[in-house]
Amino acid sequence: MAEGRMHRQIEATLIDETATFTMREVCEACGVHAERIVEIVEYGVVDPPSAPASQWRFDAHALHRIRRALNLCQDLGLNLAGASLALDLLDELGDLRARVAQLSRLHPPR
Amino acid sequence: MEFKDYYKVLGVSEDAGADEVKRAYRKMARKYHPDVSSESDAEARFKEVNEAYEALKDPEKRQAYDEVRRSPFHQGGSFQPPPDWRFDAGFRGGGFTEADAGQFSDFFRVLFGAEEAAGAHAAQRGPHFSGRGEDVHERLRITLPEAYAGARRTLTLSVPEVGAQGQLTSQQRTLQVKVPAGVASGQRVRLRGQGGAGAGKGPAGDLYLEISIAPHPLFAIDGRDLTLTLPVAPWEAALGASVPTPTLGGRVTLKIPPGSQSGARLRLRGRGLPGKPPGDQFVILSIVTPPAETAEQTDLYRRMADSFQFDPRAALKAEMNHG
Numbered sequence: 466m467a468e469g470r471m472h473r474q475i476e477a478t479l480i481d482e483t484a485t486f487t488m489r490e491v492c493e494a495c496g497v498h499a500e501r502i503v504e505i506v507e508y509g510v511v512d513p514p515s516a517p518a519s520q521w522r523f524d525a526h527a528l529h530r531i532r533r534a535l536n537l538c539q540d541l542g543l544n545l546a547g548a549s550l551a552l553d554l555l556d557e558l559g560d561l562r563a564r565v566a567q568l569s570r571l572h573p574p575r
Numbered sequence: 576m577e578f579k580d581y582y583k584v585l586g587v588s589e590d591a592g593a594d595e596v597k598r599a600y601r602k603m604a605r606k607y608h609p610d611v612s613s614e615s616d617a618e619a620r621f622k623e624v625n626e627a628y629e630a631l632k633d634p635e636k637r638q639a640y641d642e643v644r645r646s647p648f649h650q651g652g653s654f655q656p657p658p659d660w661r662f663d664a665g666f667r668g669g670g671f672t673e674a675d676a677g678q679f680s681d682f683f684r685v686l687f688g689a690e691e692a693a694g695a696h697a698a699q700r701g702p703h704f705s706g707r708g709e710d711v712h713e714r715l716r717i718t719l720p721e722a723y724a725g726a727r728r729t730l731t732l733s734v735p736e737v738g739a740q741g742q743l744t745s746q747q748r749t750l751q752v753k754v755p756a757g758v759a760s761g762q763r764v765r766l767r768g769q770g771g772a773g774a775g776k777g778p779a780g781d782l783y784l785e786i787s788i789a790p791h792p793l794f795a796i797d798g799r800d801l802t803l804t805l806p807v808a809p810w811e812a813a814l815g816a817s818v819p820t821p822t823l824g825g826r827v828t829l830k831i832p833p834g835s836q837s838g839a840r841l842r843l844r845g846r847g848l849p850g851k852p853p854g855d856q857f858v859i860l861s862i863v864t865p866p867a868e869t870a871e872q873t874d875l876y877r878r879m880a881d882s883f884q885f886d887p888r889a890a891l892k893a894e895m896n897h898g
Binding site: 476477478479480493494525529533536537540541551555559563566567570 | 604605608609610611613621707710752753754755757758762763764765766767783784790795796797802804
C-alpha cells in the first residue's frame with residue numbers, strides 16, 4: 466500500500482450475522498481440513514446442522530466459535546472436549562459478569 | 576530499544592528452575608490467551624508471554640539472555656548496545672515449537688537473530704491453501720456514544736508480512752477506520768484485505784476488529800439493549816409522573832405508572848443501539864427516600880406512618896410463621 470494512501474478512511478463492514486459459510490469456506494478461513502471441522506461439531510462446539518456434512522452452513526457466530534476452539538487447542542494444548550467446556554464456561558462467565566455489573570448499579574456493593 | 580525483562584513477564588525470579596519457568600508460562604498463557612481473556616491488550620500480553628518462554632525455556636538461550644541482562648548495555652528499562660555490536664550465540668537450527676514467528680519484538684530479534692525468528696511458523700497456525708495472507712484479529716475499545724453514532728479511529732497494527740527472502744517480519748501499519756453505527760459489544764467488524772499480505776500472488780487476508788464497548792457511567796449494555804437505573808421520589812412512584820430521562824439520542828419524557836415499586840422495569844422501545852432491529856432502553860426504577868431534615872418533614876413522615884397503616888414486612892412475617 467503506497468504511503469500516500471495510508472490516511473484514507475477505510476470503511477469497516479459490520480459482519481452480517483445472518484451470512485452463512487460453507488464447509489469449504491470455514492476450512493479455508495481456519496486453515497484446517499474438513500475432518501477437523503466434523504470433529505469439532507461432534508464435540509458440540511457448534512450445533513450440528515441437520516444435513517450431511519457437505520451441505521453444512523455456519524453463521525458468523527459459529528465460525529468465530531470454531532476459530533476460538535482451534536486456537537485453544539493449538540495454543541494451550543487443550544483437546545476438543547476441554548476446548549468445548551472452556552468455551553461454554555467462558556460464555557456463561559461473560560453473561561454472569563454482565564448481570565452482576567447491572568445489579569451492582571441497583572445495589573452497590575458495600 | 577526497550578529491554579524485555581522476561582523473568583518479570585513470567586513472574587519468576589532469576590534463579591527459577593526450568594520446571595518453575597514452565598509452570599509459570601502455562602499459567603500466564605492460560606490467563607492471557609486472547610480467547611480467554613477479555614482485556615483489550617490480551618493479544619499483546621499473550622505474545623509477550625510466549626516470547627519470554629521462548630527465551631527462557633532453552634538453557635543456551637537463557638544463559639545468553641542472562642549475560643545480556645547483566646551486561647552494561649542493559650540500563651534500567653532500555654537496551655543500548657554499541658552500533659557495531661553483534662550477538663554471536665550460534666543459534667542455528669533451533670526449532671520454534673509454540674511461537675508465531677512474525678510476532679517477536681525487536682529486542683528478541685536483535686538477540687536471537689531475525690532468521691531464527693522466522694522459524695517454523697506455518698506448522699503452527701495451519702497451512703494456507705491458496706497463499707492467501709493471514710487474517711489478523713485485533714480488539715478495539717470504543718465508547719458507548721461512539722457505538723451509537725459510529726466512530727473514526729486511527730489504528731496502528733503489527734501485521735505479519737513475508738519479506739523478499741521469504742522471512743517473516745512484523746510490519747507496522749497505520750489505518751484510519753470508520754466503525755459503523757450500531758455495533759454491539761463483542762461484535763466484530765471486518766476490513767477486507769487489511770490483514771497480512773498474501774504469499775506470491777495470493778490475496779491479502781482480512782482484518783477483524785472485535786469491538787468492546789467501554790463501561791458507561793449511566794447505561795449497562797447487553798447486546799444492543801441498554802439499561803438505566805432511574806432514581807425516583809416516592810410520590811412519583813406512588814402517584815405516577817412524567818420525568819425527563821436520558822437516552823443516547825437525547826432526553827425523552829418517561830411516564831411512570833402510578834403504583835410503581837423499586838426495581839420495576841420500563842421499556843423505551845428502539846432507544847438502544849441502532850440496528851436491524853434496534854435495541855431497547857430499559858429503565859429500572861429505584862425509589863430514593865428523602866431524608867427528614869426539618870421538623871415539618873419529620874412530622875409529615877410520622878403522619879404518613881399513621882395514615883397508611885403499612886407493613887412492608889408482612890410477607891416476611893408470614894414466611895417466618897410457617898417455617
